[in-house]
Amino acid sequence: MDIVCNQCHTKLSIPDHKVPRGKRASFLCPKCKQRIQISPSADSSGPSMAPTRTYDAADKPFDFVDSNKQTSLVCMGSGAAVVSQALETMGHVVKQAKDVEHALLNMRYHLFDIVVVDDGFDRPGVPGVLSTLCQLEMASRRKIFVILVSERYRTMDSMAALHQSVNLVVNHSSLNKVDKIIDRAIKENEQFYAVFKDSLKKTGKG
Structure with missing residues (x-):
């Protein structure tokens, strides 16, 4: 899936298997650190892309952290x-x-x-x-x-x-x-x- 950050307009390629189907997802833009929202209607039917070092959700340091921490x-x-x-x-x-x-x-x-x-x-x-x-x-x-x-x-x-x-x-x-x-x-x-x-x-x- 190819998406563009609304804040800094950086184009990102995300492997389809990293995006949950039918659910809203979000992550931080690698460049400007603003949160990018992916709606359930986003098209993820295209061919899966191999994971790259430019984006891999496994590289995220924290999956679940209390927002107050x-x-x-x-x-x-x-x-x-x-x-x-x-x-x-x-x-x-x-x-x-x-x-x-x-x-x-x-x-x-x-x-x-x-x-x-x-x-x-x-x-x-x-x-x-x-x-x-x-x-x-x-x-x-x-x-x-x-x-x-x-x-x-x-x-x-x-x-x-x-x-x-x-x-x-x-x-x-x-x-x-x-x-x-x-x-x-x-x-x-x-x-x-x-x-x-x-x-x-x-x-x-x-």
Whole structure:
């Protein structure tokens, strides 16, 4: 089945066997992250297409998640378990990425509340997690709190965070108290953007 996103007009090809017959289905557009609705009347009688890496429902990180639950993606090697445990303690549903491709597939089908990336996770010369986040539309990017874990920068270095286009920098030496650091940074971020987000909601853009 070929469909087009109403928001960004990206054309997507979905294997027919991934679309339930006679039922309404929906998923997030890989490009703009807006939800696409497929009505029961949509034509799915054409020949089935082989699953491709451009869209496969099996790649979706969460099949059923409480809408009130926040989700986090952890893209790390060493320290991933510590960060994941801290986020779970904060009430997040956590997904750990095995590698860059796995991370990008998860990001393609789900808009995470928090993305944690080690500065050694991405590979030089190829699209990575941080570069993909930078390419998101501003409305989508604002909804994600991006954390860079680094050996080079000090914890909560605002200038480094600005330079790396992330919301927070955490040094590896501070991972033992990462839950408190993240909690504080998120509260400060929410306070900083409170007026801005309120203005967007009033104009229908939030």
